[in-house]
Amino acid sequence: MARAAKVLLNVPSIKKDFPIFERRVRDKPLVYLDSAATSQKPRQVIDATTDYYTRYNANVHRAIYELGEEATREYEGAREKVAAFIGARSATEIIFTKSTTESLNLVAYGWGIKGKLREGDEIVGTVMEHHSNHVPWHFVRDHRGVVLKYAGIDDDGRLRTEDYDELLTKRTKIVTVAHCSNVLGTINPVAEIAKRAHEVGAVCVVDAAQSVPHMPVDVQALDCDFLAFSGHKMLGPTGIGVLYGKASVLEATEPLLGGGEMIREVHLGSAKWNDVPYKFEGGTPNVAGAIGLGAAVDYLSRLGMDAVRSHEIEITEAALERLGRLDGVRLFGLDDPKARAGVVSFTMDAAHPHDIASILDVEGICIRSGHHCAQPLMERFNLPATARASFYVYNDEEDVDRLAAGLAKVQEVFR
């Protein structure tokens, strides 16, 4: 597809929308390079949640008064925005949860444990997954006696899709994969994987926590059955997540939470579920969170996800280049910035990732160190920990310069 000349983001102007950049940390200007963990929030998102609490706070769906109508309209409006953002056919395919983790657990429980899986059925994951896309499937294995299998990773960080030749059989019922690795940044060919899953009659479950915030994602193009992501990694509030499911699979999925809202009728001893998606939203939902997420979707849409993606490719390229030039720095993941998200994991000969993060912290630079909730991946590379810098719309090459200068400082301290 021909793309117009690069549409760059105006980072200085974007930064002004994020109040947190007005503060100093460690008496230095803040360089925030941990957006893969959680993103910062623009004033538009903060205002949208405050606006709900200050002007039309009411419970949704049941109140017969104006405040309740407004709250319901905004809550459901957020669902419409999210649906449009990822190309869902209908807002009824969007379930609000508290997080990617809850979304994946909902699928594991409602489609796996309470579904039609039998002993000996197989679930195929990958070694690249975040713990939140491992542990729920352990639950399914433990409850249903299904077998878990995993596609591997090449040394350069590519998912070994050729492993699916052996892994996918008639016994495969679920194929689950991260759209982007939160450690390596690798972007996985989800459309191809979903197609192969469907060929053996399995559903495809996608952990999109690291992709939906950072690149255009179209569930029709991916043709996945479930897709999970979090609001807080895409400029939205914490405590709000999304599960997209194709209408047909959602009908066949059992709810995780029983309670108010999710029922049509309840009698002593029996209940009938409400329609999709409400049957999955037992209890008063995170109304403010959903409304804030809607504002975040508006913000990202205004920037344009193609522009966001191009911007992150540029910064990632600059980071790989700058860090690659430093002696004793080992970079992980694919060389091609177009094949990866804005996540750069690295180690240094001189210092442990914790020490790197501590010294950068003194310089006002926030990065993450550790196993990034992906211990199977870390074991694959025989690493106890890495340092990780991750980028978003408010980062620019100046931040990369500060990071590189910070790493030079690490080398100086540990000389």
Place this chain on the structure above:
Amino acid sequence: MASAHEMYQEQILDHYKRPRNKGILDPATFHGKTSNPLCGDEISLYLQVDGADRVSEVRFDGVGCAISQASASMLTEAIRGKGLPDVKALDRDDVLAFLGIPLSAVRLKCALLSLQTLREALGLPGRES
């Protein structure tokens, strides 16, 4: 907040780069192993105790950040030759005194990992973090 050079003082870096009493002891009178799952730091501690209840030999082994490894190295120096009652009485303040640097809450866990290992090796209750 300490500067990078304050946190990584010469003595910390010295113990990190040239750890004292690194290795294993077999047999050992006491042996403990703990890890910090958050960062993958791991410390094993081996003590040999003589007939007079003194720590005659001590070794540590492990991987981790400068703070956890330096703290372990310093701890081995502090307990070698000491009587068991004194060793058992060591607490977090003693370890922080060896290190002599200000630490954030997260880094405290690194600093106190070796003490936790010691307490586990000696069968003492409670986490010192």
